[in-house]
Amino acid sequence: MRHRRLICMIALMGLLGAASAGPAMAADDPLEGLNRRVHSFNRTVQVNLLRPLAELYEANTSPGFRRGVSNTVANLGEPVSAVSGLMAGDLDLAWNAAARFGINSTLGLAGVYDPAASMGYARRPAAVADALCAWGVPSGPFLVLPLIGPSTIRDAGALIASTAALSQAIGPEAALAWSAGDSLITYAEAQSELGRIEAQSLDVYAVYRSAYLQRRAARCRTDRDPDDAEGDTGTP
Numbered sequence: 001m002r003h004r005r006l007i008c009m010i011a012l013m014g015l016l017g018a019a020s021a022g023p024a025m026a027a028d029d030p031l032e033g034l035n036r037r038v039h040s041f042n043r044t045v046q047v048n049l050l051r052p053l054a055e056l057y058e059a060n061t062s063p064g065f066r067r068g069v070s071n072t073v074a075n076l077g078e079p080v081s082a083v084s085g086l087m088a089g090d091l092d093l094a095w096n097a098a099a100r101f102g103i104n105s106t107l108g109l110a111g112v113y114d115p116a117a118s119m120g121y122a123r124r125p126a127a128v129a130d131a132l133c134a135w136g137v138p139s140g141p142f143l144v145l146p147l148i149g150p151s152t153i154r155d156a157g158a159l160i161a162s163t164a165a166l167s168q169a170i171g172p173e174a175a176l177a178w179s180a181g182d183s184l185i186t187y188a189e190a191q192s193e194l195g196r197i198e199a200q201s202l203d204v205y206a207v208y209r210s211a212y213l214q215r216r217a218a219r220c221r222t223d224r225d226p227d228d229a230e231g232d233t234g235t236p
Helices: 032-059 063-076 078-088 091-106 128-134 153-170 172-199 204-219
Strands: 142-145 149-152
Touching: 032 142, 032 172, 032 204, 063 078, 063 091, 063 172, 078 091, 078 128, 128 153, 128 204, 142 153, 142 204, 149 153, 149 204, 153 172, 172 204
Parallel strands: none
Antiparallel strands: 142 149
């Protein structure tokens, strides 16, 4: 789950993985006018808050420390992946996430290290939105969420539901802290590449939209172009 509800939380996922994603259906963007305004607001937050925080974090921490923090935050997301796998009926995914959480929380010193990967349990993050994809729920129109970023009606609904459930399970303060850490780490690791992409793009909004939809299409057969999906026997 990408649980980002605080200031300095912009979901920039998708841009880095767009090149390897499969063809997505043509963008259904009836809310483009509103989406562009929200996107502009998000970029302002990114430039004036998220970027300085990411630069401060990188300037005052070592690569080893950042790797440990990244591993720890990722480990805290494994239960979400496990539940999402169960919801999707993917028992292999659910078991993989549960095993990773158990191994890394103990042998990995609360997730600082990732011994599970060397034991054959590679990280396979999943979200409630992926479970909805597995059940064939259509994405609905593209949507840009304040402080969160690119989404769709389906994915936004899944995010709201999973956010509420997580807050109930571990408390809103803990959920908020995890989300803030996840967002900062994600941006810190990607900011140089994101800056390059934005500098070379005539329409950054269109790039974000296309990248997000392609990324989702790579994970979700429901979101793929019907012509491309014919004969595809793989799983999302």
